[in-house]
Structures are given as structure tokens and as C-alpha cells.
Amino acid sequence: MRLSYTAISAYERCPLSYRYRYIDGIEEEPSPHLSFGRSLHAALEWLYRRDVPVPPTLDELLEYLVSCWSSEGFADQEEEEAFLEHAREVLSCFYHVNMADFRLPVALEERFELDMGDYALSGVIDRMDRHSDGRYEIIDYKTNRRLPELSRLREDLQLPIYQLACREVWGITPSKLTFYYLLPNQRFSTRPLDGEGIARVRERIDRVAALISHGHFSPTPNRLCPWCSYRDICPEFGRDDGVEGYRSRLRALLRRRERLSELISELEAEMTSLGIAPEGDDGERDGAG
């Protein structure tokens, strides 16, 4: 079994959504926020991936943002343009605050996979800096619109998992673990966990791994259900909401049908460009099976 921070959080929030995503392999719906976050991460990786400690200009960075921009999941061009403009503002602010003491990170988009016995724990560390006093800091970029409550941050597994990875991969214990919330340009830094804290994290992940391997995938309705990619196939979503629940499921199904029609059109256009005629009603389907 292969787990990551995202998979563990998905399971802890709702085991059924984990099953849909990681066992049944049903992709999440594309969304403006996913594309926005992915594009900002790509631009920041490019900003720091230099041969010498000299940053590109802001214009070059913004040009790169356009070239790596992900257009998936936007309702229309107007919405996409609004998100792109917002991404430009966020990056410009980041640039003005951080470029005065630009230095090359010691790790960037670093993939790891840890052998945890019954399962593997994998992930990607956005960035690790080595400061002038020799201490290390792990930085994870966040593109959430709202700042999380401190109590939620303290419970979050992501930075402790990265701390574990640093120890295993480089033999280093970072002295600072930071979530960098890009939209408000706000950092939240914590100290590394001690041995007891790490043991608790391991227990928590082991427990999730054991529940998954025993096939526990009950739906757990929660406040994020209305945005869940699987709400239209989930037996729990809208169950007790009467007419409103029915309407909501219907809207979700219609959105899904629209997206599937778009995908079919894109696929047929690609086939036509390759000189392959899309299969018609009188095609090979009759002989199938």
C-alpha cells in the first residue's frame, strides 16, 4: 500500500471518498482552485530552480506563469482570466517580499518514499532552505483562500511527515517547518516534533493504513460534501435533504454529463486530426463481446 499526506487526509475526512479516488481510481473533477494552485506551484518551482543565486526578473516570472498556466476546470474564459490575474498579483507580492534575500534552496520539489513496513509513505517537499546559521527550514506553499485555525494546523500531518522524510532521506532534522499561505502572504512556522510527537504521528498513520487494508470505507458526511468530486455517486450525499438534496444531485449529474460531453468532443477532434474517424453508431460496437 502506498500512502501520502493527501491520501491520509482524504481517508480521515471520508473513507468512501478515499476509496473512490485511490482504489477505484476515479479522478477528482478539475476545478479552478486546483488549476490555480498547480500553476502557482509550477511558477514558484521555476523561480527557485536556478544555476546561480540570481533570481529572474518579475516580468520573466509572470511570463513563465502564463506558459505553465493550467486551463482545466474553469467555467468560461472570463473566470479563467480572473484567476490568472489573481495569480499574477499573488506572485508579484511574493516576489517583492522574498527576492531581496534570494538564495538557492537545498531541495526543491523533492520526491520521497519511505518504507514504513506494511506500507510506503510518499510525498513531495516543495522547498527546503539552509539558512546562514546552518539551520534547515522546510517550506510548503498553500493556496487556500482562508487561513486555517491554529488548532487545525497543530493536528495537521503534512509537516510532521516531511520531518520524518528529512530524517530518513538526508539524516537532517529541520529546525523550522513552515506553511507559506501565498494569498495573504502569511507564514506559519513550527518547531519539529520530539520523539513522542513523531511516535504519535506514526501511530495515526499506521491506524489509517490498517483500516484501509481491512476494507473500512464508510461514507462520512461532512461540511465539504457539497464540493466533493464524488457527490453524484455517493449514496450519502443529499440523502436526507428531501427535494433540495435531489436537486443538488441532479445539478451535479448534469455538470458531470456536460464535462463528459466536452471530453468526448475533445477526443473526437483529436482522433479526426490524426485521420481516425470517430466510431459511429454502425461501427464495431455491433460485433463487440
Ligand code: SF4
Ligand atoms: S459526498 Fe461526502 S460522504 Fe459522500 S464521498 Fe464525498 S465526502 Fe464522503
